[in-house]
Amino acid sequence: MTDTELLFNPFLPDFDADPYPHYQRMRDQDPVHEHPLGFWLVTRYDDVTALLRAKLSVESGNLAGGPIADQFQQLEDSTRALSMLDRDPPDHTRLRALVTKVFTVKAIAALEPMVTDLVDRSLDRVADGGRVDLIDELAFPLPFAVISEMLGTPPADHERLRELSGTLVRSLEVQTDPAVIQAINDAEFELTEMMRDIIEWKRANPADDLLTALIAAEHDGDRLTEDELVAQVLLLYVAGHETTVNLIGNGAIALLRNPDQLALLRATPGLAANAVEELLRYDSPVQQSRRITVAPHTIGGREIPAGAFVIAGLASANRDDRHFGPDANDLRIDRADARTHVSFGAGPHHCLGAALARLEGRLALGKLVTRFPNLSLDGDVAWNGRLNLRGAAKLPVTV
Template sequence: MTQTDQPVMFNPFEPGFTDNPYPHLKTLREQVPVHEHPMGFWLLLRHADVTELLRAKLSVEEHNVTVGQIRELREAAYGDGAPRSDGLSMLDRDPPDHDRLRKLVTKAFTMRTIEKLEPRVVELVDQALDRMADAGRFNLVQELAFPLPFRVITEMMGMPETDEVRLRELTGTLVRSLEPVNDPELLQQIADADRQITELTIDAINWKRQHPADDLLTALIAAEDDGDKLSEQELVSQVVLLYVAGHETTVNLIGNGTLALLNHPDQRALLASRPDLDGNAVEELLRFDSPVQMSRRVTLEPYEVDGNVIAPGTAVLLSIASANRDPAVFGLDADKVLIERANARHHTSFGGGVHHCLGAALARLEGRTALGRLVRRFPDLRLDGDVEWNGRINLRGPEVLPVAVR
């Protein structure tokens, strides 16, 4: 109970939550680590409970409330046969459909395939750092955190040239379907973004049919042409997932990671002098400020956790961000960045179980290349104004990270 005797409860709409959710999550983890929310879902905040549930057999197919509301808006406007971006990708399906969909693209994301991309990633990072050196003062998200993952996934997939500013706005709105929304206007914006991204994706697929190449989009189209491997709607959903997941998350790794290093100057200096720590630093920064803050599942059968039994058909939210700060695993200094932390890799930032992040090797490569080269190129990098957060509950990170290099 709080001082006013109100029960402590998850409230992501509390002012300031999206700028810094950690104090609220800490209170919840300490006082109600497993709790049933009056809105009907359960919330798990401890590392042990989150990791166990990620590996357990629960469903992802029951949509979350936000996706359900968007679906209703779309169906009211365009009918239920309208092309859609949600519900049919691997992320929204249980086995065996999940496994069939994931298998179609697994090869493109193995460690070995991703390692081959390293020279291109280095080149893109260095080009961004050159531009930053010329500018002197800049928004790091706009110059590095966004363009790097966006360019890499666009090239891997072989997507056509596009209006990046418009696309970024649309995907930034679309990903809000992954979090609770209490504003009808925002819901309508998400539904509109979903519609526009679906249309852009269909256009890209049609363009690629005329311009096949050695890329992921061509391979997915071939699987669809094969008939029983991928339906047309699955193709659209799968392309949207890869395109959006390929950049909306890593942007936050680079943005949150840079900010965390600026706020921990000793760790930044350590990283600048020790390239051998690049890999572990990325794990620690993923842990410290997770680019994806939560996930969700639906119970298929009674699920027991901490003496509570959650009934079948109940939505469960997992706080990845809270699990990553759990002192039971990361000790009393869990709220600090320590790039040499021995168990940093035990974070839950890439999820777990069958839906464990397919792009983890790619995200790690992009993160360690960008952050390591950034701190070594600009030893005098400093904050140069107020950070503007993107205001999201789930895929949370800075929208504007003003920095200066001289």
């Protein structure tokens, strides 16, 4: 079968600029699709939510075989495989409970002054620029600065951490290029070593930060082992960074391309929180989650065999007119059921950082549009070419 004959072909050149017509075709023609490349793709809202809530696995060791199994098998052998995102119960339950102990809604709400200050400083740089790249000036640096500040990692390590986590994040999607897989494994090795050193330093220099709290975290007499601690901190860096870059970047693009909605937001700042939900729905910062069947599993009337790699199409579900109605493809920042999107997943692995992402999105996008009434796109958006963490790599604007 050639590329052009594939019913779902994410390698087409126009795919990353607008994947939504492709997802729509899948929802209408083959909503539980067995792909020739060896994975299954589920695209309707009801099926995606059922899949995420079902008792399926996330542990790569349960894959039956094939090239995807080979890529993810390497993950299974690494320290990173100890992150809660890659573990099933009972490990998942205890890891999540320990991290939740310190990563609380209250702790996140307390970050508002810090995030406000970081946003204001980014926007000061934007104001000086005339024509600027919003990814470089706001979307990219902000989430990294926030998670680094929260964890209390040494500033001297930030540049290298940023580079390495930018490579590691690519492990969240299927890779076919052996050079990319090798680069991911190298980055993981170096990051793991760096994180061990940082943790040792933090043990000697405790402070009022998340890393100190994670080192001390205890739940029912249980604690994180050293390797588990490294894996959760790496997860927080990776999960907390480029996801939010895409919320701010894709969100800004959506608003700039829908001037009526941008005007509505400027006129009604109280809509900012709902606007963030609608932007999360409209152009999902994380387009997919993955699950592995441990036994034959029926979804949408179709049986998927045991050991299969199943992609839950979050971005597709968010545009399903069966759930969001006939205007599912339109941006409407006052949409009443916007918050029922699945951009943060659903079920046991539902995003632990959702409150933090919402805070960052609301402050960054809300302040951006109110501070710059003449903000407009000034050139072509360049997409980052990623299938899962799909977002803009370049977003030129004038203020």
